[in-house]
Amino acid sequence: MRLQPVMPALVAGIHAKTMRRVAGKAAKRSALAWMAGTSPARTARLFLSIAILASPACADEAFVTAQGADALSIVDLSTMKTVATLPIGGKPAGVAVSRDGARVFVTSPEGKFLTVIDAPARKIERRIPVEGGPLGVAASPDGRRVYVADLYGRRLVEIDLEKGAAQRSVGVGAMASGVAVAPDGRTIVVADRDDNALSLIDAATFARLAIVPVGRHPFGVAIDASGARAYSANVESDDLSVIDLAERKLVATLKCGSRPYTVALANGRIFVANQHGDSLSIFDAKTLAPLETLKVGEYPEGLAASGDGARIYVANWFSNELWALDAQTLQILGKAETGDGPRAFGAFFRGTN
Secondary structure: OOOOOOOHHHHOOOHHHHHHHHOOOHHHHHHHHHHOOOOOOHHHHHHOOOOEOOOOOOOOEEEEEEOOOOEEEEEEOOOOEEEEEEEOOOOOOEEEEOOOOOEEEEEEOOOOEEEEEEOOOOEEEEEEEOOOOEEEEEEOOOOOEEEEEEOOOOEEEEEEOOOOEEEEEEEOOOOEEEEEEOOOOOEEEEEEHHHOEEEEEEOOOOEEEEEEEOOOOEEEEEEOOOOOEEEEEEOOOOEEEEEEOOOOEEEEEEEOOOOEEEEEEEOOEEEEEEOOOOEEEEEEOOOOOEEEEEEOOOOEEEEEEOOOOOEEEEEEOOOOEEEEEEOOOOOEEEEEEOOOOEOOEEEOEEOOO
16 A cells, blocks of 8 residues: 655645756656655666665765665765665655664655665665654664654654564654654654654653644754754744753744755754755854855755764755765865755764774
Protein backbone atom coordinates (compact mmCIF):
# COMPACT_ATOMS: atom_id res chain seq x y z
CA MET A 1 0.00 0.00 0.00
CA ARG A 2 1.37 3.36 -1.01
CA LEU A 3 1.36 6.42 1.20
CA GLN A 4 -1.58 8.72 0.85
CA PRO A 5 -0.99 11.72 -1.43
CA VAL A 6 -0.09 14.13 1.33
CA MET A 7 3.53 14.57 0.39
CA PRO A 8 3.25 18.36 0.86
CA ALA A 9 4.09 17.43 4.45
CA LEU A 10 7.53 16.50 3.22
CA VAL A 11 8.10 19.72 1.36
CA ALA A 12 5.89 21.94 3.49
CA GLY A 13 4.16 24.07 0.90
CA ILE A 14 6.08 23.19 -2.24
CA HIS A 15 3.38 23.77 -4.86
CA ALA A 16 4.15 27.33 -5.96
CA LYS A 17 7.81 26.54 -6.46
CA THR A 18 6.97 23.26 -8.17
CA MET A 19 4.90 25.03 -10.80
CA ARG A 20 7.89 27.22 -11.64
CA ARG A 21 10.25 24.33 -12.11
CA VAL A 22 8.21 21.45 -13.48
CA ALA A 23 8.04 22.77 -17.05
CA GLY A 24 11.79 22.92 -17.45
CA LYS A 25 13.01 19.94 -15.42
CA ALA A 26 11.94 16.60 -16.84
CA ALA A 27 13.89 14.70 -14.20
CA LYS A 28 12.09 16.58 -11.45
CA ARG A 29 8.72 15.60 -12.85
CA SER A 30 9.29 12.05 -11.65
CA ALA A 31 9.86 13.14 -8.05
CA LEU A 32 6.95 15.57 -8.11
CA ALA A 33 4.65 12.90 -9.51
CA TRP A 34 5.49 10.70 -6.54
CA MET A 35 4.63 13.52 -4.17
CA ALA A 36 1.20 13.69 -5.77
CA GLY A 37 0.74 9.97 -5.12
CA THR A 38 1.59 8.59 -8.59
CA SER A 39 4.24 6.04 -9.58
CA PRO A 40 7.84 7.28 -10.08
CA ALA A 41 9.55 6.81 -13.42
CA ARG A 42 11.25 3.48 -13.88
CA THR A 43 14.34 4.98 -15.42
CA ALA A 44 15.75 6.17 -12.11
CA ARG A 45 15.21 2.76 -10.51
CA LEU A 46 16.90 0.94 -13.40
CA PHE A 47 19.80 3.34 -13.41
CA LEU A 48 20.35 2.85 -9.70
CA SER A 49 19.96 -0.93 -9.62
CA ILE A 50 23.73 -1.14 -9.34
CA ALA A 51 25.61 1.04 -6.86
CA ILE A 52 28.34 3.24 -8.27
CA LEU A 53 31.08 2.66 -5.74
CA ALA A 54 34.52 4.13 -5.25
CA SER A 55 37.24 3.03 -2.88
CA PRO A 56 36.60 4.40 0.61
CA ALA A 57 38.87 7.28 1.51
CA CYS A 58 39.85 9.19 4.63
CA ALA A 59 38.28 12.53 3.75
CA ASP A 60 35.21 13.93 5.48
CA GLU A 61 32.04 12.93 3.68
CA ALA A 62 28.44 13.98 3.18
CA PHE A 63 25.70 11.37 2.90
CA VAL A 64 22.99 13.09 0.86
CA THR A 65 19.59 11.51 0.31
CA ALA A 66 18.63 12.01 -3.34
CA GLN A 67 14.89 11.49 -3.21
CA GLY A 68 14.17 11.81 -6.92
CA ALA A 69 16.88 9.27 -7.70
CA ASP A 70 15.84 6.84 -4.93
CA ALA A 71 19.46 6.86 -3.85
CA LEU A 72 22.11 8.10 -1.47
CA SER A 73 24.91 10.27 -2.86
CA ILE A 74 28.20 10.08 -0.95
CA VAL A 75 30.28 13.22 -1.44
CA ASP A 76 33.99 13.52 -0.69
CA LEU A 77 34.12 16.93 0.98
CA SER A 78 37.82 17.48 0.29
CA THR A 79 37.24 17.38 -3.47
CA MET A 80 33.49 18.13 -3.52
CA LYS A 81 32.88 15.15 -5.77
CA THR A 82 30.27 12.43 -5.50
CA VAL A 83 32.37 9.30 -5.08
CA ALA A 84 29.66 6.68 -4.51
CA THR A 85 25.95 6.16 -5.06
CA LEU A 86 23.89 3.62 -3.13
CA PRO A 87 20.41 2.58 -4.28
CA ILE A 88 18.04 2.98 -1.34
CA GLY A 89 14.45 2.88 -2.61
CA GLY A 90 11.25 4.09 -1.00
CA LYS A 91 12.00 7.77 -1.75
CA PRO A 92 14.73 8.37 0.87
CA ALA A 93 14.49 11.65 2.75
CA GLY A 94 15.81 11.64 6.33
CA VAL A 95 19.42 10.93 7.22
CA ALA A 96 21.56 10.72 10.34
CA VAL A 97 25.21 9.83 10.90
CA SER A 98 26.24 8.16 14.16
CA ARG A 99 28.57 10.21 16.34
CA ASP A 100 31.47 7.80 15.73
CA GLY A 101 30.87 7.87 11.97
CA ALA A 102 30.46 4.12 11.80
CA ARG A 103 26.90 4.04 10.52
CA VAL A 104 24.48 6.13 8.52
CA PHE A 105 20.71 5.83 8.88
CA VAL A 106 18.31 6.70 6.06
CA THR A 107 14.51 6.85 6.21
CA SER A 108 12.28 5.94 3.28
CA PRO A 109 8.75 7.33 3.78
CA GLU A 110 7.24 5.52 0.82
CA GLY A 111 9.07 2.26 1.45
CA LYS A 112 8.31 2.23 5.19
CA PHE A 113 11.80 1.23 6.25
CA LEU A 114 15.05 2.48 7.73
CA THR A 115 18.27 1.62 5.90
CA VAL A 116 21.38 1.03 8.01
CA ILE A 117 24.65 1.70 6.16
CA ASP A 118 28.21 0.75 7.04
CA ALA A 119 29.70 4.19 6.43
CA PRO A 120 33.43 3.35 6.04
CA ALA A 121 32.64 0.48 3.66
CA ARG A 122 29.84 2.39 1.90
CA LYS A 123 27.65 -0.68 2.02
CA ILE A 124 24.06 -1.33 3.05
CA GLU A 125 23.96 -3.50 6.17
CA ARG A 126 20.21 -4.04 6.46
CA ARG A 127 16.76 -2.54 6.22
CA ILE A 128 14.47 -2.32 9.24
CA PRO A 129 10.70 -2.00 8.69
CA VAL A 130 9.04 1.10 10.17
CA GLU A 131 5.31 1.36 9.63
CA GLY A 132 3.62 4.63 8.72
CA GLY A 133 5.78 7.31 7.17
CA PRO A 134 9.32 7.30 8.60
CA LEU A 135 10.84 10.73 7.99
CA GLY A 136 12.98 12.54 10.57
CA VAL A 137 15.77 10.47 12.12
CA ALA A 138 18.47 10.91 14.75
CA ALA A 139 20.90 8.58 16.52
CA SER A 140 21.65 8.33 20.22
CA PRO A 141 25.15 9.57 21.19
CA ASP A 142 26.34 6.01 21.83
CA GLY A 143 25.05 4.86 18.44
CA ARG A 144 23.01 2.01 19.90
CA ARG A 145 19.59 3.45 19.22
CA VAL A 146 17.92 5.32 16.41
CA TYR A 147 14.88 7.57 16.75
CA VAL A 148 12.47 7.86 13.81
CA ALA A 149 9.54 10.26 13.47
CA ASP A 150 6.46 8.64 11.96
CA LEU A 151 4.92 11.36 9.81
CA TYR A 152 1.50 9.73 9.74
CA GLY A 153 1.34 7.82 13.01
CA ARG A 154 1.75 10.70 15.49
CA ARG A 155 4.61 8.88 17.17
CA LEU A 156 8.36 8.69 17.67
CA VAL A 157 9.83 5.21 17.28
CA GLU A 158 12.95 3.92 19.00
CA ILE A 159 14.96 1.23 17.23
CA ASP A 160 17.44 -0.84 19.21
CA LEU A 161 20.15 -1.69 16.69
CA GLU A 162 21.24 -4.83 18.54
CA LYS A 163 17.73 -6.21 18.33
CA GLY A 164 17.10 -4.77 14.89
CA ALA A 165 13.49 -3.77 15.41
CA ALA A 166 11.33 -1.00 16.78
CA GLN A 167 11.28 -1.52 20.55
CA ARG A 168 9.39 1.47 21.93
CA SER A 169 7.21 4.28 20.66
CA VAL A 170 5.79 7.40 22.23
CA GLY A 171 2.91 9.56 21.06
CA VAL A 172 3.78 12.99 19.71
CA GLY A 173 1.91 15.57 17.64
CA ALA A 174 0.47 15.50 14.14
CA MET A 175 2.82 15.12 11.18
CA ALA A 176 5.98 14.44 13.22
CA SER A 177 8.90 15.68 11.14
CA GLY A 178 12.39 16.67 12.34
CA VAL A 179 14.17 14.92 15.22
CA ALA A 180 17.18 16.03 17.27
CA VAL A 181 18.92 14.49 20.30
CA ALA A 182 20.66 16.51 23.01
CA PRO A 183 24.43 15.96 23.24
CA ASP A 184 24.05 14.09 26.56
CA GLY A 185 21.43 11.83 24.99
CA ARG A 186 18.81 12.54 27.65
CA THR A 187 16.34 14.64 25.68
CA ILE A 188 14.85 14.15 22.23
CA VAL A 189 13.10 16.98 20.38
CA VAL A 190 10.46 16.27 17.73
CA ALA A 191 8.81 18.82 15.42
CA ASP A 192 5.03 18.33 15.45
CA ARG A 193 4.32 20.03 12.16
CA ASP A 194 0.54 20.25 12.15
CA ASP A 195 0.30 20.99 15.88
CA ASN A 196 2.65 23.99 15.63
CA ALA A 197 4.67 22.66 18.54
CA LEU A 198 7.72 20.70 19.64
CA SER A 199 7.50 17.55 21.74
CA LEU A 200 10.24 17.03 24.32
CA ILE A 201 10.86 13.34 25.03
CA ASP A 202 12.78 11.76 27.92
CA ALA A 203 15.11 9.24 26.26
CA ALA A 204 15.36 6.97 29.33
CA THR A 205 11.66 6.54 30.04
CA PHE A 206 10.53 7.34 26.50
CA ALA A 207 7.81 9.58 27.87
CA ARG A 208 6.61 12.91 26.53
CA LEU A 209 7.82 15.52 29.01
CA ALA A 210 6.45 18.70 27.50
CA ILE A 211 4.78 20.32 24.52
CA VAL A 212 6.24 23.70 23.55
CA PRO A 213 4.22 25.89 21.15
CA VAL A 214 6.31 27.40 18.34
CA GLY A 215 5.64 28.99 14.94
CA ARG A 216 3.44 27.56 12.20
CA HIS A 217 4.47 24.20 10.77
CA PRO A 218 7.86 23.50 12.38
CA PHE A 219 9.88 21.07 10.30
CA GLY A 220 13.66 20.98 10.84
CA VAL A 221 15.00 21.07 14.40
CA ALA A 222 18.44 21.35 16.01
CA ILE A 223 19.96 21.45 19.51
CA ASP A 224 23.09 23.42 20.39
CA ALA A 225 26.31 21.81 21.61
CA SER A 226 25.62 22.69 25.24
CA GLY A 227 22.16 21.17 25.18
CA ALA A 228 20.70 24.44 26.42
CA ARG A 229 18.64 25.51 23.43
CA ALA A 230 16.61 23.92 20.68
CA TYR A 231 15.65 25.59 17.42
CA SER A 232 12.81 24.93 14.96
CA ALA A 233 12.46 26.23 11.41
CA ASN A 234 8.78 27.14 10.97
CA VAL A 235 7.78 26.82 7.34
CA GLU A 236 4.47 28.69 7.25
CA SER A 237 5.25 31.55 9.63
CA ASP A 238 8.65 32.26 8.03
CA ASP A 239 10.48 32.30 11.33
CA LEU A 240 12.76 30.41 13.69
CA SER A 241 11.73 29.50 17.24
CA VAL A 242 14.34 29.41 20.03
CA ILE A 243 13.48 27.16 22.99
CA ASP A 244 15.07 26.98 26.43
CA LEU A 245 15.20 23.24 27.08
CA ALA A 246 15.65 23.48 30.85
CA GLU A 247 12.68 25.84 31.19
CA ARG A 248 10.77 24.09 28.39
CA LYS A 249 9.57 27.34 26.90
CA LEU A 250 9.89 29.60 23.89
CA VAL A 251 12.39 32.41 24.48
CA ALA A 252 12.66 34.08 21.06
CA THR A 253 11.23 34.18 17.56
CA LEU A 254 13.52 35.24 14.70
CA LYS A 255 12.24 36.37 11.32
CA CYS A 256 13.64 34.36 8.38
CA GLY A 257 13.22 34.27 4.62
CA SER A 258 10.43 32.54 2.73
CA ARG A 259 9.68 28.97 3.83
CA PRO A 260 12.42 28.17 6.35
CA TYR A 261 12.86 24.40 6.33
CA THR A 262 15.93 23.32 8.29
CA VAL A 263 18.41 24.75 10.80
CA ALA A 264 22.07 24.08 11.67
CA LEU A 265 24.65 25.62 14.00
CA ALA A 266 28.25 26.45 13.13
CA ASN A 267 30.94 28.91 14.27
CA GLY A 268 28.68 30.58 16.82
CA ARG A 269 26.00 31.18 14.23
CA ILE A 270 22.56 29.85 13.38
CA PHE A 271 21.91 28.97 9.74
CA VAL A 272 18.38 28.52 8.39
CA ALA A 273 17.58 27.23 4.88
CA ASN A 274 14.80 29.21 3.17
CA GLN A 275 13.25 27.01 0.47
CA HIS A 276 11.39 29.66 -1.50
CA GLY A 277 14.00 32.34 -0.87
CA ASP A 278 16.86 30.27 -2.33
CA SER A 279 18.80 31.60 0.62
CA LEU A 280 20.13 31.15 4.14
CA SER A 281 19.12 33.37 7.05
CA ILE A 282 22.08 33.74 9.42
CA PHE A 283 21.92 34.83 13.08
CA ASP A 284 24.39 35.30 15.93
CA ALA A 285 23.80 32.32 18.23
CA LYS A 286 24.58 34.30 21.38
CA THR A 287 22.73 37.56 20.79
CA LEU A 288 20.21 36.17 18.26
CA ALA A 289 20.84 39.25 16.13
CA PRO A 290 20.34 38.82 12.36
CA LEU A 291 23.65 38.88 10.50
CA GLU A 292 22.95 38.27 6.83
CA THR A 293 20.72 36.69 4.21
CA LEU A 294 22.89 34.71 1.81
CA LYS A 295 21.81 33.52 -1.62
CA VAL A 296 22.56 29.84 -2.29
CA GLY A 297 21.36 27.23 -4.79
CA GLU A 298 17.81 26.58 -5.88
CA TYR A 299 15.40 25.40 -3.17
CA PRO A 300 17.81 24.71 -0.29
CA GLU A 301 16.69 22.01 2.11
CA GLY A 302 19.34 20.03 4.02
CA LEU A 303 21.87 21.80 6.23
CA ALA A 304 24.82 20.35 8.15
CA ALA A 305 27.93 21.72 9.84
CA SER A 306 31.43 20.27 9.74
CA GLY A 307 32.74 18.73 12.94
CA ASP A 308 34.84 21.77 13.78
CA GLY A 309 32.08 24.21 12.84
CA ALA A 310 34.23 25.88 10.20
CA ARG A 311 32.02 24.92 7.29
CA ILE A 312 28.32 24.71 6.55
CA TYR A 313 26.93 22.41 3.86
CA VAL A 314 23.74 23.14 1.93
CA ALA A 315 21.79 20.62 -0.15
CA ASN A 316 19.90 22.43 -2.92
CA TRP A 317 17.02 20.27 -4.07
CA PHE A 318 16.12 21.85 -7.41
CA SER A 319 19.68 22.51 -8.57
CA ASN A 320 20.94 19.03 -7.55
CA GLU A 321 23.95 20.43 -5.72
CA LEU A 322 25.68 20.32 -2.38
CA TRP A 323 27.41 23.60 -1.52
CA ALA A 324 30.26 24.07 0.95
CA LEU A 325 30.46 27.48 2.65
CA ASP A 326 32.95 29.02 5.04
CA ALA A 327 30.86 29.53 8.19
CA GLN A 328 32.77 32.71 9.06
CA THR A 329 33.37 34.51 5.76
CA LEU A 330 30.33 32.92 4.03
CA GLN A 331 32.43 32.38 0.91
CA ILE A 332 31.52 29.50 -1.38
CA LEU A 333 34.26 26.88 -1.05
CA GLY A 334 32.92 24.38 -3.54
CA LYS A 335 29.94 22.71 -5.16
CA ALA A 336 29.23 19.05 -5.79
CA GLU A 337 26.71 17.50 -8.14
CA THR A 338 24.41 15.02 -6.41
CA GLY A 339 21.69 12.63 -7.42
CA ASP A 340 18.30 14.02 -8.39
CA GLY A 341 16.40 15.78 -5.62
CA PRO A 342 18.92 16.06 -2.74
CA ARG A 343 16.90 16.41 0.48
CA ALA A 344 19.51 15.53 3.10
CA PHE A 345 16.94 16.08 5.85
CA GLY A 346 19.03 15.60 8.98
CA ALA A 347 22.64 15.39 10.14
CA PHE A 348 24.40 14.18 6.99
CA PHE A 349 28.03 15.16 7.75
CA ARG A 350 30.53 12.38 8.55
CA GLY A 351 33.91 13.35 9.95
CA THR A 352 36.82 10.97 9.50
CA ASN A 353 39.53 12.75 11.48
